[in-house]
Amino acid sequence: MEQQQTGKRSIALPITLVILVFSLIGNVFLYSQFLQHKQENNFEAGQSIYEAGSETKQFVEELLPLLEALKQSKGLEERISLNFELGKMRANSSSVIAFAEEAERFSTEPQKINAELFSLFLEEKVSALQTIGRHAGPLNDEEQASIAELKGIFETMSGILKNFNTNIEGNRIAIIRLSSGIDWPELVEKLQQAIHP
8 A cells, every 4th residue: 555655646746847837938928028029119219210310311412402502593583492492401400400319319428419519500500591692693702601611511411421321221120220329329429520620
C-alpha cells in the first residue's frame, strides 16, 4: 500500500509549469504590445518632423524666386501680385517654426536651438517684404539692399536644407529614425546661425 502512494505523482508540478508557460506567453504578448505602441509613437513623432522639415524646405525654395522677382520688379503693378504671393508665403512660414520647435526638443545642449528666434526673424523679415516697393517706379537702393540681404540668407538656408532627405516619404523605418534625433537637429542649428549669426 505504501508503494502505491510513493509511485503517484503530485499534480502540483504540472499545474505550476502550465501557469508558468501561460505567464511567459502573457509577458511576451504584453511586451510586444508595448514595443508596438512605442514604435507607433516614434513613427508619429518622425512623421511630424518629416512634414515640418519638408514644408520648411519647400517654403525656402518657393520664396527664393519671389525674392528675385521682387528685386527685378520695375513698377508698382508688378509688385502688387508679388506682395499677394509673399502674403501667402508668410502664412506658410509656420512650418519653419514647427521644424525649429521639433529640433529644440532634441537639442543635446539646452538653449542651443531657440524656436523663438525663427519666429521673430520670419515676423520681422518676411512681413517687411510686403512693405517694400509700395511706390511707382523701380526699387530704391535701400530696398534693393534689403532684398539682396534676405535673399542671401534664404540661399544659405536652401543650401543647408538640401541635406534634409525628403525622399523618405512612405519609408516607415526612415521616418522612425527621424524620431531618434539623428542628423537633422544639426541642420536646424545651422539654419539658426544663418538667420541669427
